[in-house]
Amino acid sequence: MKEDSKGNGMDELIRSVVKKQEGAGNGTKEALPQRKHAKDADLQEILKKKKANVFIVGCGGAGNNTISRLMQVGIEGAKTIAINTDAQDLLYTDADEKILIGKEITEGLGAGANPKVGEAAAKESKDELKTVIDGADLVFITCGLGGGTGTGSAPVVAEVSRKENSLTVAIVTLPFHMEGSHRMANARMGLEKLEELVDTLIVIPNEKLIEIVPDVSINTAFKVADEILVNAVKGITELITKPGLINLDFADVKAIMGNGGVAMVGMGESDTENRGYEAVHKALTNPLLDMDIEGATGALINVTGGADLTLKEAKEIVTSVTSQLAPDAKVIWGAMIHRELGDMIRVLLIVTGVKNYTVGIPPASGEKVPELKDGIEKDLGIEFI
Structure with missing residues (x-):
């Protein structure tokens, strides 16, 4: 009889908890009503200071696209920063902060797909970058490697972030193979620099999009890559902030x-x-x-x-x-x-x-894929150099 009584009591307890949980809100911890305590104000102040400052820096055109998309979908508890050498691209980017880097070097006209220009531009604006990143606990750096501004400026941003003692995480995309050896060489150089400078490097090879979405337009494929990148940044950030x-x-x-x-x-x-x-x-x-x-x-x-x-x-x-x-x-x-x-x-x-990974960059002598190149140029209305 005692065992039955115990069993019934446990069943009742479980039913009670389940009923309360079903009536709860979104599954977060419940704020129970409580008496005011003399230490509550101190505890609230400690929690306020404990809140991590998360900054997301988008470098160059691809990085700015990510920032705009994050602003569109909404991201809780993070500050977005867009940096670019191209004034027009920056003008149409939605971000909490914008920095036109290298005003003296590029005059707002872009880096001309030259990472050395992007790097010099970022170094020219290093003090401004240091000011805007000041106070960050976690800095995400996002860009598309292979071009000029993103490839050149991202390592400079990483260097500034690490000197500020911020946890520094880069999430980057790599170009399609058919974009040519020049962009691949740029991407390889940028990747090597970032790996030395950041705490964690997350790599997304665009070439793999062909496996995932073989039958969609290239424009859509790029958007798929961007959406995965956005979800990664948002997902990691909101692990902390929500x-x-x-x-x-x-x-x-x-x-x-x-x-x-x-x-x-x-x-x-x-x-x-x-x-x-x-x-x-x-x-x-x-x-x-x-x-x-x-x-x-x-x-x-x-x-x-x-x-x-x-x-x-x-x-x-x-x-x-x-x-x-x-x-x-x-x-x-x-x-x-x-x-x-x-x-x-x-x-x-x-x-x-x-430890064991490939990053989707072919050898320097890798062949181009002209059919895919032609398709991308037609879909996007661009010509690869």
Whole structure:
């Protein structure tokens, strides 16, 4: 009889908790009514100071596109900064802050696809860059490598950020192979410089877009790459700035991405019967992020789902990732409830310290693909140089 009574009591407790949870809001921690305490003001001040300052710097045309898109979709708790040598491009960029770099060198007319000009322009405006980045805890630098302004200025921004003791993460795209050896050489040079200067370098090879979206226009393919980049920046930022069911904070992100080396960001979602497994599988096998995570040293995992997201599902997702990492890898994970997702589970995965990877840059003597080149020029109305 005692055992039955215990069982009934436990069942009642579970039912009570489930009922309360179903009536809750968005799945974040509930602010319970409480008495005022003499220390509350001090605690609030400490929390205010503890809030991480996240800055996102878009360098050049591609980086500015990312900044505008982030402003369009909305990003919570981050400051956006657009820098460019092209005054017209900067004029039409939506950002919290704008800097026209290298006014004396380029007169606002761009870098002419020359990274040395982009680098000189950034160095000319170094004091202004230092002022606008001052106070940042985390700086994201985003650009498309291969051109002049982004390739040349991003390493200068990284150098300024690191000297300010900010956690510095670069998320960059690489050009299509058919864009030619000149742009590939530029991209290779920019990549090598960034890898030496940033804490974590996330690489998105555009060439892999051909595998993902082979039958769409090139213009759409570029937008796909941009959207993945936007989701990566937004996803990592809001891990810190938005409350979650299981919280992650800046210290968590710093533990994984500080000196993280080359990293992979994967995203996947599913609403099927095996949604947890399928979502993490998609995140791990995303062909745009062409890296082998075996032996990686760290992972930051964020699991987002509707009101029915279970702890078991989240744990299975985390286990799927950790089983592929080094035994001593640092793993931190969080979970958030977004009721609008319904039956969908979404996984954001950042794996750092990736040892075995390719970045989609062919050898310097790699052949062009004229058919694809012609298609891109026709779709975008441009001519590659």
